[in-house]
Amino acid sequence: MTHAPTPTDPTQPGSARERLLDAAEALIYAGGIHATGVDAIVRQSGTARKSFYTHFESKDALIAAALERRDERWMNWFIASTQRRGKSARKRLLGMFDVLRDWFGSADFHGCAFLNAAGEIASADDPIRVVARKHKARLLDVVRAEVDALATETQLDARRTAPLARQWLVLLDGAIAVALVSGEADAALDAQAVGKTLLDAATKPTTTQRPPPRRTRT
Template sequence: MSTESHADPVAPGSARDRLLDAAEALIYAGGIHATGVDAIVKQSGTARKSFYTHFGSKDALVAAALERRDERWMNWFIAGTERQGKRARKRLLGMFDVLREWFASADFHGCAFLNAAGETASADDPIRIVARDHKERLLAFVRTQCDAYAAESQMDARRAARLSRQWLILLDGAIAVALVSGEADAALDARATAEVLLDAECPGESRRSVSKSRGKHRHHGEPQPD
């Protein structure tokens, strides 16, 4: 099963890459404060001098590891979403199916960016800034899908912007519940809520979807509900 999970942290590569691999793997599994520089250096198979040469501080290493994860995670999520269908409604709802695959993986430990933000006190902390940038990037992608849905359903731009913010909360909420509960089906619960939200925003779109479904049934000679 393909997920956004990281490759083997001790895979061959430059000392910098190996330090990033080790930092990401250890911090994602155990947290920033619980992971020491010695553990990162040991898992990376590099010399401690390499750590100081490339990063200089643990916070700089963590921020760099998160920046790299952001790029990989977004590429994975965007590709997974785009495979869900041609219509924006299918792609929006399909985001939760993409998440469920991730939740069911053995190495799921929640959102690395929410986890990291929770361990930093200052809004100006470089690690918090990377986490905030990741959420802004995710929101921007969700907005493109909401804009496409607005075009399909004749929703105005203001409502599409509000929908995108609500969608981000549902995505992050599903991630948080899946982490705490250990239930991958948290994604399905969020998906059901998201569907209700879409139907409330554009009831006409929902009726059209039902009408198309009934039309297909008639085409195949299946009985229709009253």
């Protein structure tokens, strides 16, 4: 069982910037942006407050940078874990929910860091919201690549790939949200069941109805 990777321990040796990023990511993921102050981040990082201002112009800049780093790490983990779920696009798409279920069952699961962050920031132009939006765009691209692969393996109409990918992203994010609120890792399996229905409907062969035979005069 492989869980989503977490930031390294900020108390361990490392550059002041990296330790600040580790501390910021861990604290905001566990407790939220507004509940986490600069003093708490500096204290957990084991750096001097001067180091914070040396590397970051503001708390928001630090959080945006921490989320960007998490995006890269989380996406690498999710893609690699998904690829191990099967050789066919269908198995990989459905396997995404098994990957999420493993993550949901981990002790440090607190939902999607990017949805959580976006929910605390009102402005769509805020750098933190921008990072969250880019993360979801990247995840959609990963899903779309698998749906495109599914189209080449099955009779899926190419015109259905874009909407199916968007629907799949809704299922993934929906499972994450339900698992966070309910504490039930099996929310991933519920979403997976809906996904199977979607795939079955999308790849079902279409039959062309033949016109009735013409009657001939005798």
